[in-house]
Amino acid sequence: MGAQVVEGExxxxxxxxxxxxxxEDRTQYACPRCRRRYRVLVDAEADDVAxxxxxxxxxxxxxxxPRGSIRxxxxxxxxxxxxLLAVLRGAVPASLLSLLLAVLGFYWGFRxxxxxxxxxVYDPAARRDQPLHLPGGAIxxxxxxxxxxxxxxxxxxxxxxxNQALEFFVVMAGLIAGHFFARLIGRINExxxxxxxxxVKGAAALLMAAVVALLFLTGADRSLHPITMGLLCATISxxxxxxx
Numbered sequence: 001m002g003a004q005v006v007e008g009e010x011x012x013x014x015x016x017x018x019x020x021x022x023x024e025d026r027t028q029y030a031c032p033r034c035r036r037r038y039r040v041l042v043d044a045e046a047d048d049v050a051x052x053x054x055x056x057x058x059x060x061x062x063x064x065x066p067r068g069s070i071r072x073x074x075x076x077x078x079x080x081x082x083x084l085l086a087v088l089r090g091a092v093p094a095s096l097l098s099l100l101l102a103v104l105g106f107y108w109g110f111r112x113x114x115x116x117x118x119x120x121v122y123d124p125a126a127r128r129d130q131p132l133h134l135p136g137g138a139i140x141x142x143x144x145x146x147x148x149x150x151x152x153x154x155x156x157x158x159x160x161x162x163n164q165a166l167e168f169f170v171v172m173a174g175l176i177a178g179h180f181f182a183r184l185i186g187r188i189n190e191x192x193x194x195x196x197x198x199x200v201k202g203a204a205a206l207l208m209a210a211v212v213a214l215l216f217l218t219g220a221d222r223s224l225h226p227i228t229m230g231l232l233c234a235t236i237s238x239x240x241x242x243x244x
Contacts, residue, residue, distance in 0.1 A: 004042040006049050012036065013051055023049045068131035072139045075103050079146040086150050090157035097168040104143055105175055105240070147172060167230035174234030178241025185242075205239035208232060 010019035017033040025042035029051065038051040062070050078100055082092045130136050151169050154160050160169070188194045212232050215221045221229050 006042050008049075010049060010051075013038075013053070066131055066133060068139075072131035072134075075143060076139070076146070078103055079143060079150070083146060083150045083153065086153040086157070086159060090154070091159045091162060092150070092154070092165060094164045097164060101168060101172060104147070104172065105237070144176060147176075163226040167226055167233075170227065170230035170234045171237045174237035175241035178238035178243075181238070182242040201239060201242060205236060208235045208239075212236065 004025040005022060007022045009021060010023060011017060012019055012031040012034060014036050015031060015034040017031050019029060019031070023029070023040050023042055025040060027040045029038045029040050030036070031038075036053055038053055041050040041052065042048075043050075078096070082096055082100055085092050085096070131139055147169070151160070154165055160166050185194060185197050188197070212229075215224070215229070215232070
């Protein structure tokens with residue numbers, strides 16, 4: 001059986017440059033303008049063509065470790081430091097809590113999104129090395145377990161009487177809850193219902209962002225309990241977690 005071929009008018013998905021009028025299945029196409037290279041997949045029955053961009057040559061991973069290992073190690077190190085401080089001092093500095101929130105939030109979202117993008121086209125021969133050579137999802141589970149451990153230690157030692165520490169856990173809980181909410185919604189088989197949930201969630205996030213911005217800009221946040229503001233901010237972190 002010969003290679004499938006489709007003829008028509010095609011253009012580079014990136015720059016719009018006119019492509020050859022004849023596309024053959026499983027060949028390579030290099031755009032003369034933007035220099036991007038594509039893998040051609042032809043469906044002759046549907047008279048359709050898909051162009052999948054070929055990944056650029058990857059650089060050498062830092063220290064020769066699997067990609068994401070440095071981020072994972074830094075996130076785990078900062079979390080371990082916070083847990084030790086909770087055990088030894090019964091408190092975690094506000095600066096470390098802020099750093100943790102940034103590191104964990106970025107790591108969580110970046111790892112989830114990059115994994116989803118790399119798996120968009122399934123290659124049964126491909127194998128992606130996981131950070132620190134651990135099983136897939138292990139780092140994320142360790143991060144969640146570490147945050148819970150730190151929370152229990154601080155709770156036992158009265159460290160959660162500090163509003164900044166409590167706000168950290170409230171905002172982080174929103175991020176994690178949003179992630180698992182997205183996984184739950186992803187199981188809905190009805191596209192219309194799933195889309196409706198996304199629309200409601202997006203509208204709610206925009207509304208809460210406006211409310212939080214107004215409270216801060218008018219100074220009304222000073223009259224509210226810090227935990228109340230933390231809960232309002234957690235509704236926004238929930239949305240980001242659900243989109244990670």
